[in-house]
Amino acid sequence: MSAENIFSTLEEKFGAKRETLDKWGVTAVVSGAYLRNVVQFLKDSTEEKFDMLVDIAGIDYLTYPNHEGPRFAVSYAFKSIKTPGARIRLKVLVGEDSLKVPTISDLYANANWYEREVYDQFGIVFEGHPDLRRLLNHVEFVGHPLRKDYPAQKRQWLSTNDYLLPELEKRLETLGYKVIQRSKEVEPNDDEFLEGSVKA
């Protein structure tokens, strides 16, 4: 199945549009409601079988010149292992009022952490994600730093280090291990806040 065929099928079946700004012409703009169907179709029904998710990226169009439409976008890059060189990108436009995209972490396992990263940096919520927490920034971080209206040099201190053992124990229990001694969750302590903290 050639690229033209795939794009025409996407247009017919799911109402996708081909992105005109894309230099290589491999991007399709999909609506959020059809995203899971499109991804399922690309993974199972196409000849290439796009079985590798390369990246998920968030985009903020706030300061982009001559941009009309929703402020945010989430871009998915897929690659085929069977046919080397076959690539396709999907783009979902997200408005500032809704900020919701369906998750694809059940279709691609590595989407779990990509979606957490996009949530962390842009604040876009992935509906149905099993564990949507911050990935790169610390737990007490306020705001989403890769948004264009976040001041890039605004620094935020962390009062206590992340304690990951309770979560690890939960995960071990789901795998069938028995936890003999349970560790306690560490609560952030206001007295231990470092100098220059945003809270103080």
Next chain:
Amino acid sequence: MGNEAGKPSIITSSLDFLVNWGRTNSLWPFPYGTACCAIEFMSTEVGRYDLSRIGSEYVRFTPRQSDVLLVAGTITYKQAPILKRIYEQMAEPRWVIAMGACASSGGFYDCYCTVPGIDHIIPVDVYIGGCPSRPEAFFDAMFDLQKKIKDESYMKQRAERVKEQIEMIKAKTAEAKANAKAFAQEKVVDIKDFVVEKEQNLVKKAQFWKE
């Protein structure tokens, strides 16, 4: 030969000199390596440059056995509490070297996630420039630190510490005395009240029987 070792011998020296001599020549580093500076530290440690020539023979991977905290690399805000805790776990006397541009000033990471210099978290004795620093620069920093340690006075620090302790003990005793006094006064007042109450009761009883 042979007899010389058996003879008793005496060396006279000041305690400060002796302690500083011991400290300068056995600085055990704790490598807190988070970026490329740590790789440079590795090459400082191995045969070509050989840090053990100046006594920093053992790299200790526990803060409880080390003297110098060597922060080599970028420190993010997520990592700042960990670094602070490790510094607090080290036994005194302890020194800190900030190796490279990132640890000294944040380097070119002028953004929301990087601490602009570890001196926002812990006190630093020696800074090293460079991105990453050369092993020669690291040696220079170690010599600077040795000079700094030679200037320190163990007896003076000890005297200050003892003075602080004495003051603390005095303050504690004064506090305890005041507490005891207040407690005793309360007791006296209680007993007085009790006695007055009893007397009043007796008077009432007497009046009742009279009537």
